[in-house]
Amino acid sequence: MKTSHLSIATVAALAIGAAVAFGLSSGTLLSLLTQATHYAIFALGVGLLLRQNGMVSFGHALYFGSSGYIIAILLQLKAVPAEAAVGIAVLGLTAFAFVIGLVIVRVPGVAFGMLTLAIGQMAFLTASRSRGLTGGADGMNVDWPSTLFGVPTELLLKPAGMLILSWSVLVLVLLGLGVLLRGRFGSVTEATRDNEERARFIGIRTLLPRAAVYALSGGITSLAGVLAALNTGFISPEGLHWSLSGVALMMVVVGGTRVLWGPALGAAVYFLAKDVLGDHAQHWMAIFGTALIVVIVFAPEGLSGALCRLLRTPRRQPPAPAAGNPSARVAH
């Protein structure tokens, strides 16, 4: 997609978000869409790691929950203004993810997943047991001030305002990733993912790009956590639990990572299923689980991959080399 097309798509997406937010009168529906958007950003973070590094994380709730806790604690201590607390949470967790990434991205396959699970659960247990600081299993409130980045918090907390803010963050994250991954960083990380040894033999130092992807993925997930903490004004250890990482991973699998927006589509489908099936079946997760199996078996690239395949025009046969070209003698 050309840059001009990307800009038009971004503006259009932002406009659609605003139109939906102002057009819908149902607070429940707006709230559901807002939650879906938060999880879409969360899933984008997990999906980025899978797409660019080929790695599966079972512990990304660490970044989702920790961002809320960092802000809540900083605001409770009145240590810094809320805007600075948001910056510290997102940038601090991104930096933390980079440092952790320098160690754990060296570990291949299932072992990497287990490491992320272990680190995530360490954070979960710490939050659950540090009653004095985090409120323990009961969680803690996030005392947002009356204005945030110059905007009245009351306005942001209205269902329509929250959806517009969350949707805008989602669109801007997608735009940023789209621009970043179309460049050299995208090529380097793809090459490293596909064949790390060959990547080193073409001169790529493979550790830093992999750690950078992990950090970026953690940073994006922490953004989702900030929005969720703003939306609910509350944070509890459940926000750090591995099962939440599992849910995000399910969204990624359902949506697919062939295209950047695949995980976001997965989050939308998950929340739609939760809403529709939840009304009719107590154990809706069992139905969703069956749907997940169907997607994995029949559309291994996820719904976005299947959608792209459906919409793609049949590929033209590439022309053969010209007969006069001396290199045409090279056998095929």
Add this chain to the structure above:
Amino acid sequence: MTDYVLQTEDVAIHYGGVKAVDGVAMTLERGQIRGLIGPNGAGKSTVIDAITGRRRLTRGKVMLGGADVSALGVVERRSRGLSRSFQRTSVFGQMPVRKQVELASYKMGTPDSHADADEVLRELSLDHLGDTVANDLGYGEQRRLDLAIALVGHPTVLLLDEPMAGLSVKESLSLAQHLKALTARRKVSVLLVEHDMDVVFGISDVVTVFELGRVIAAGSPAEVRANPRVREAYLGSAA
């Protein structure tokens, strides 16, 4: 004094008591093609791995353009102009052909990596497949892509580990002749490990013969063919 682009001095790689390579001394002059032959397990690929930094030396030295690179890693040696292809096809499966060749050229610091990639792709008849992902290519095309990734970026030394593996006789000879012309045009010196004797003797300026991790003979193709020890150890009736 001869201008060696690559030199190994007493190179040895031992795994416990097993001497995979022992005391190998070789040189490569600018623009020269040196063929490495020997039976399976003779240590040819291990020597390539030693030169590129994929395996740590037990003893000895690797000199690139007169400088000792023995302590340097794979990436540093590549940045000094050392490039290689692999015995098993090693490409970036999900990336389009042109994108990966251009990336390889860029990482070598080529000012116009797009033009460089296009030139190599054209010369290896892959230009019409530039937008195809590597996994969708046929085996022969993947072998040429492997070669293109190694050739791009104007390396000074190219180490080719069985580039003809899996190709038919006709394909091998065709690619070999093309390779000779291409390396001459791009002024790159080549160390070629290959089991196809017609290819090795057809395009090499000099040939080195390995047996059990040691060099047992070296010289012009005619000298090596005539060497009784080589005929006995390896060539047999193929000579």
